Amino acid sequence: MGLTEAVMRRGRFSVAGISIILALGLAAWEVYFFWYAGSFKSMEGRLGWFTPDRLGFNMAWLAAIYLTFQLISIPFSLPSSANRFLGVVDGMASLVPLAIVLIVVFGKPQLVETPQRWEAAALLIFVTAVDLFGGYTFNIALSRRVMDVAPAQS
Numbered sequence: 001m002g003l004t005e006a007v008m009r010r011g012r013f014s015v016a017g018i019s020i021i022l023a024l025g026l027a028a029w030e031v032y033f034f035w036y037a038g039s040f041k042s043m044e045g046r047l048g049w050f051t052p053d054r055l056g057f058n059m060a061w062l063a064a065i066y067l068t069f070q071l072i073s074i075p076f077s078l079p080s081s082a083n084r085f086l087g088v089v090d091g092m093a094s095l096v097p098l099a100i101v102l103i104v105v106f107g108k109p110q111l112v113e114t115p116q117r118w119e120a121a122a123l124l125i126f127v128t129a130v131d132l133f134g135g136y137t138f139n140i141a142l143s144r145r146v147m148d149v150a151p152a153q154s
Contacts, residue, residue: 015076016090023093026066030100034111055116063127070131074138098128
C-alpha cells in the first residue's frame with residue numbers, strides 16, 4: 001500500500017448551522033421549562049437560571065440573544081445553490097420552538113398554571129413568531145433586491 005494522506009474534513013459550523021442549533025436548543029429548553037422544571041424538588045432554588053424570582057429578567061436576555069442572532073445572521077446565510085438544503089432546514093428549525101409553545105398553551109394548558117408561566121409562554125410565542133415571520137420577510141426582501149440605489153439618469 002502506498003503512502004497516502006487522509007484528508008480530514010475540518011468541522012466548521014456555518015451561520016445556518018448555528019441558527020439551527022439555537023432553534024433546537026430553544027425548543028429543548030422549552031420542553032424542560034414547561035414539562036420538567038418543577039419536578040426536581042431537590043434542585044428548586046439552587047439552579048440560578050430561570051428560578052421564579054428571576055424568570056422575567058432571564059427570559060428577556062434569552063429573547064434578546066436568540067432574536068438578535070437569528071435575525072442578524074440572515075444576510076450572512078443567504079441560500080446559494082450549494083447550501084439551499086441547509087437554508088430550508090434552517091427555516092424549518094424555527095418552527096420547532098413555536099410548535100412546542102403552541103402545544104403547551106393550547107393543548108396542555110395545565111402546564112402553564114402560574115401567571116409567570118403564562119407570561120413566559122406569551123413571550124416565547126412572540127419571540128418565535130418574530131423569528132419565523134421576520135426571517136421569512138428578510139429573506140424575501142434580500143432575495144429580490146428591491147432597493148435601487150443608483151442615481152437617476154438624465
